[in-house]
Amino acid sequence: MNGPASSLREKFLHGSLAITLMSILFGFLLGGVILLVAGFNPLEAYWVIVEGVFSRPKYISYVIIYSTPLIITGLSVAFALRTGLFNIGAEGQYIMGALTAAAAGYYLKLPILLHVTAAVGLAVLVAGLWGGLAGWFKARFGVNEVISTIMLNWTALYISNWAITIPSFGRQGTGKTYEIQPSAQIDILGEWKRTPEGIAFLREHPMLWDILKSPVNLGFICALILAFAVWYTLNRTTLGYELRAVGYNPHAAEAGGIDVKRSIVVSMLISGALAGAAGAFQVLGVSHRIATLAIMEGYGFDGIAVSLIGNNSGPGCVFAGLLFGGLKYGGSKIQDVMGAPTEVINIMIGIIIFFVAMPKLIRLILNFRERRRRT
Amino acid sequence: MEGLLNDIAFIIGTTLMYSTPLIFPAIGGVITERSGIINIGLEGMMYFGAFVGAAVAYFTQDPWLGFLCAGLAGASLGLLHAIATVSFSAEQIVSGIAINFLGVGLALFISRLVFDGATQTLTVPNKIPLPLDFLFGDGRLFPSAGFMDLVFNRFATVYIAFALVLVSWFVLYRTRLGMRLRAVGEHPEAADSLGISVFKIRYGAVITSGFLAGLGGAAMSIAVVSRFNNTLISGHGFIALAAMIFGKWKPQGALLACLIFGGAKGLEIFMGAKGVPIPSSLLATLPYILTIVILIGWVGRSQPPAAIGKIFDKGED
Structure with missing residues (x-):
């Protein structure tokens, strides 16, 4: 043996x-x-899900689109968990990121690349601070991060709902904001696919056409880059080593000269920033606007599931996110096909x-x- | 003057009504965490309880049977959590997260099967009664819409919740069972060496917390409103969890915290009804910000039970 x-x-x-x-x-x-x-045939149901995921290029691209925010919020939760922090607040940080991205995408007037960078940068900053706040509460005042992030989730939700009521931002009576400007969108060929040339070209390439029927965007590529970045930071940098040491045993880490309080704040900052990036990509690439939330959308909570199934690692979150996204998208079809x-x-x-x-x-x-x- | 009194009465009354669905799961949380098991699955247990309560009350037309079944539904999820955490040394938070997915999933799955594909139940014919009206007849005891009526003429669940706080306080601090439960949560090895069954106590505590969370769900679905829908329980379980920590793992503390959350809701509804020109969304953030502020300034480091979240292994295997 x-x-x-x-x-x-x-x-x-x-x-x-x-x-x-x-x-x-x-x-x-x-x-x-x-x-x-x-009373349903499970094999039939699973076959419907498999077909609903793999049988058309469009379906696969939808799964990827569904998975993108889940992967990133998963990374957010995973990052904090490695430092021994339970970030239930990914939900609220996601909301703050989405809100900031929607505002920056709508109000700012910038050239195309710069606009996206600014919108994502601001979203990540605001959401990072939102997460960091919970870290600071814990480090400075000893407030349990589970309770403070739950409170911050609801605060974020209501702030977002309030922002939508601002007349210059929200379209009156619709409960939605105005669409962000094209220069802030990260759709792949988003405008071209609606032009006459684009349509003519796509008619001859049905496979590509099928894929572009879904809101294909750069979010997934960013998610993969972030997954690598999380893996690299945690496993190949001094910062990551320190954060993991704190998660493994805070007392030992402290004895070893690591500033535990600083680590807690930094970890929550990064975790919040990641969740904010998820919200930003979703707005810039898929929804192009935000809407009034009656309840939590659940991206943050689903992120907890993704992180746990993905064993709290960067690559693990990618696979778990794809699995979850695939089940969510494919699973929605068993309702129509067999009423399950x-x-x-x-x-x-x-x-x-x-x-x-x-x-x-x-x-x-x-x-x-x-x-x-x-x- | 009478107008002001009635306004105050209205706020107190709505506070009581909206606190009640939080009090049940918060007390459940106190009980399980005092035994050393974290239960972050309160939300899912409440959700499932809210559905089962409304469904049973709809089909049997008996709100009390619905209330009881809601408790049993929550308890069944509590049993799962207990099996995972007590028998198989599961990560308690992870298992709780699983329970949240299961509770929501089961409620909506069964709802679609029973209510024709809908993720909500139909309106229940009978809600949980108002005991004062039931005992003394409509508006007999206190004049309708007067101060006393607005404050005290509330659903039976409100009275049960307050009684529950008293009973749980008494059991925790004045009985052998409560002493054993607290001992298990503080120092399971010592409790075990004194012949207390850590296993039984923790199973009992976790299942009880599920039962109470289920009741809390029904206190929402068949008292505050008269049906279950998929947005009815949205974070109540998490707020109850926060209330429990806020209340320093004590029944009376948890009650106070629940009243603060309910009070903020009452105030929000009141100001909305009076047309106070503060955006309702911003007003709604008040209880959450207030909680953080109080935690920072007043409560400070609240100490959880010493053995919370730690795996207890008798070392037989």
Whole structure:
């Protein structure tokens, strides 16, 4: 059992990856049981989801668009979690980022590249401060970040709703803001695809046309870059090392000369900035405006799920975000096709996280299988 | 003068009404966290309870049966949380997050099956009664819309919530069970060595918290309003969680915090009704900002139970 090959095997069978994969398997199995009990054929439902995700280029691009904000809010939650902070506030930071991006995209008059940079930069700044505020409350006053971020979520939601009532910003009576200027949009070929030449060209290239029917934008590429940046920062820089040290054992970190309070603020700043970037890309690339929120949209909470399923790592969040986005988008189709409630997806996500929470149980099951094979 | 009195009465009354759905889960939170188990799944338990309560009340026309079933629905999710956290040493926050997804998912899934694809129930025929009207007849005890009527003629759930605070305080601080529960939350190893079953106490506490969160959901869906819809419970469980921390893990503290949140809501509704020219959205931020300010300036470092979130393993395996 001590050779390198067997240790690799060991890692795969008993490491965190195995636990995640087993959890996902259980999610699908038990989700299927629930569908079966409710009188639906689970295989048919899963086939509808698979078809709904992969059968057309447009569907795939929609999955990517759905996944983009989830990946980034996932990164946000993951980053804070590595420092031992539970950022429930990704939701509010996302809202602040979206609000700032919508305002900057609408009010500022700048040339194309600069406008996007300014809008994203401002959104990231505001959301970063919003997150950093919770970090500062914790570092300076000892206020539990879970409670302060819950409060900040609601404060952000109402500030955003209030901003929409400002006459020069919100379109009166619609509960929505004016659309951001084209120079701030990050759609890929967004304007060209509506021009006569564009339409003529796309008619001859049906595959491309199909893809461009969805609001394709640069957000996903940014999400991948951010995922790499998070991985790099956490694993290859002194800052990341310090933040992780604080998450692992704050007392030891302090004894080792790390400024724990500063780390808490910095971690929440970066975490907030990431969530704000998610909101900004969503506004600049997909919605082009913000609307009054009756309740939380859930991007931040879904980000918690993504982070947990993705084992709180950069690459993990990309895969978990795509899985979640795919299930969300594909899952919405089982409603129309077979009348099965699409919320089975929420249940499945819940089951997956539930098992992710219990590595002990998964190890028990894995060991049991192995023992049986040996005897 | 009478106008002012009635205004005050109106604010007190709405405060009581909107605090009630928070008090149940907040007390649930106190109980489970005092036993050492974090329950961030209160939101999902409330959500599921709100749906089950309204659905049962709709089909049986019996609000009390709905209320009870809402509690059982929450308790069933509590059982799941207990299995994960107590028996399988799960990360408590992670399991709680899972419960939130499950609670929302189950409620909407079943709602679509039972209510023809809709994510809301139909209006329940009978809400939770107003006990004063029930006992003394409509407007008999206090004149209708007078001060006493506006303050005291409230749903039975309001009275139950206040009784619950008293009972939970008594149990926690004046009974052997409460002492054991607190001991388990502070020092499970010591409690275990004295022959207290950490396992049983924690299972009981977590399931109870689920039951109470479910009741809180029903206090919303079949008392404050008369149906469940998918936006009815939107963050109440999280606010209850905050109220519990705010109240320093004590029933009386949690009650106070819930009253502050409910009071802000009451004030918001009152000012809206009076046409006070403050944007309602900005007014709505008040309780949340106030909470942060109070936490910073007044409460300071609130100390959770010592063994909270820590895995207790008897070391048998």
